Amino acid sequence: NAGVTQTPKFQVLKTGQSMTLQCAQDMNHNSMYWYRQDPGMGLRLIYYSASEGTTDKGEVPNGYNVSRLNKREFSLRLESAAPSQTSVYFCASSVGRGQDGYTFGSGTRLTVV
Amino acid sequence: ILNVEQSPQSLHVQEGDSTNFTCSFPSSNFYALHWYRWETAKSPEALFVMTLNGDEKKKGRISATLNTKEGYSYLYIKGSQPEDSATYLCAFMNRDDKIIFGKGTRLHILP
Numbered sequence A: 001n002a003g004v005t006q007t008p009k010f011q012v013l014k015t016g017q018s019m020t021l022q023c024a025q026d027m028n029h030n031s032m033y034w035y036r037q038d039p040g041m042g043l044r045l046i047y048y049s050a051s052e053g054t055t056d057k058g059e060v061p062n063g064y065n066v067s068r069l070n071k072r073e074f075s076l077r078l079e080s081a082a083p084s085q086t087s088v089y090f091c092a093s094s095v096g097r098g099q100d101g102y103t104f105g106s107g108t109r110l111t112v113v
Numbered sequence B: 001i002l003n004v005e006q007s008p009q010s011l012h013v014q015e016g017d018s019t020n021f022t023c024s025f026p027s028s029n030f031y032a033l034h035w036y037r038w039e040t041a042k043s044p045e046a047l048f049v050m051t052l053n054g055d056e057k058k059k060g061r062i063s064a065t066l067n068t069k070e071g072y073s074y075l076y077i078k079g080s081q082p083e084d085s086a087t088y089l090c091a092f093m094n095r096d097d098k099i100i101f102g103k104g105t106r107l108h109i110l111p
Helices: none
Strands: A004-007 A010-013 A019-025 A031-037 A044-049 A064-068 A074-078 A087-094 A108-112 B005-007 B010-014 B019-024 B030-038 B045-050 B056-059 B062-067 B072-077 B086-094 B099-101 B105-110
Touching: A004 A087, A019 A031, A019 A087, A031 A064, A031 A074, A044 A064, A044 A074, A074 A087, B005 B086, B010 B019, B019 B086, B019 B105, B030 B072, B045 B056, B045 B062, B072 B086
Parallel strands: A010 A108, B010 B105
Antiparallel strands: A004 A019, A019 A074, A031 A044, A031 A087, A064 A074, A087 A108, B005 B019, B019 B072, B030 B045, B030 B086, B056 B062, B062 B072, B086 B099, B086 B105
């Protein structure tokens, strides 16, 4: 089982460039999430999607947009990357609203220079 | 403000010894408490999901307890092995579907 697949694994961007992080899950999960992980901090929620066609802001949404393309895919877009967005990004999915735990992707390490 | 605290931040344990660490969370509006194991360069993997006060869960040498009234959970590892080296994350979920992760306890097993 593939679980949650994220691409790319690594990316270096220049300030002002844009890019989209892709995430797909094959577990028929309803909910999908984007988190960022920074040194000394817990995982922080950027955006989530409780079901196909819906998206909501999390704790740190500024500078990001998301798209729930279908039930399987949830993408995260940086329109104009900033050094403060240097981080490790994790996509996750859950059956319901997370009460049964998350399945995480392998992460994307993004550096903005 | 919802706050989830994990202690200690880092822990070194001799191989074969047992150890435990703590996750503290708000005692009100509780819905679920998750524990994850996160190895370096990998993604977090769910260990336990706990929902009832007094819950005890076990997976091999790892077990966890839950006290929702006082807002804490303990994770225990019996007879630590090198493969137990990882960061252990807890996440608190309230009835409003808000999930907050702790910063993790980084466990190092010394040979």
